[in-house]
Amino acid sequence: MKKFLVMAALAIGSFANAQKGTILVGGNIGYTSEKSEYRFTESKTNEFSFSPKVGYQFHENWTVGGEFTVASSKSGFTGDEQKRNAFKAGAFVRYSVPLSQTFSVFADMGAGFQNAKVKNYDNGSLDSKSKADGLYLGVTPALFINIKKGFGLNFSIGGLGYETLSYDNNGPDVNSFYFNFGQTFNIGISKNF
Template sequence: MKKMLVMAALAICSFANAQKGTILVGGNIGYTSEKSEFRFRDDKASTFTFSPKVGYQFHENWTVGGEFSLSTSDIDNTDVKRKDNKFRTGGFVRYTKSLSQTFSVFADMGVGFQTEKNKIYTNANNYVRYKGDGAYVDVTPALFINMKKGFGLNFSIGGLGYETLSFDDNGEDYSNFYFNFGKTFNIGISKNF
């Protein structure tokens, strides 16, 4: 599937290149779904994510800007149902290296604030709420395929990062270092104006 998407994008590419002094608008929309069965228990999880960003390309290779992300997750197993909502806002720096007028590789480094709200339902339809605040930093390498006049597709297969969350009301504090390179696949769009 991944190879088909790349080949389809290559088939309709034309030649143009982002230039110094342009505005970058882009983002990703993602959906994941998992189901696992273990003895007498079925677990299901689904997540939807929307992540736009806007930046200013102040140099041929460098862009700086702001980003935010909204995600919602539903987790359902035989004992508990859970709904998580996460919001991130921060800034990013992008270094881009042009390979040709059609292809570029880039790396985004994002840093910012995040908040998460969890609602956990028990079998009796009672629920417990948790709210946590924290910070994040991540680095994501990606490939840009220029389709026409600065409009293109972004492909990434993960990255690395660190995040923290401190929960209110006796919730546990959370910190996580992750390296998911090769474990995820994201497609996004972007346009330079």
């Protein structure tokens, strides 16, 4: 038993050391769906997102780099619809803990700039357009499965964060805090070079 524990510790240590000084390239594809009813009218929201990132692993457990996200959503009640396109660009820091040669858990903290373009439709015709700029801050815990030589899959089911958006033409200023564990699902791939 003692030999097994020593071998397991060496395996975990060798996995962590093999990643130090490498470049991380990865990305996630996300999907969010929400359905609600109000006074016998159903509202539905669907959002797709793509989030690539590139970073440098300067320590066994720490990676720092840049990220951006492109997202598109569609929501509304019957007859009224809203289409939204969003873009985020910023930096992230990742803390990773290897559990074995195959599995690691990590948490990404990202912050940066964001903007959104929104189009509102009333019975199929364009009713209004607006644009917004703001900032974001978020923390996302995830699981990494090493498939082969630093190439693997990332899985997350939400996170928490804070966002601001200031709309043009005297539009509203929006500040939102979110805690969406279990409401979103992200899957991605990453590779350390």
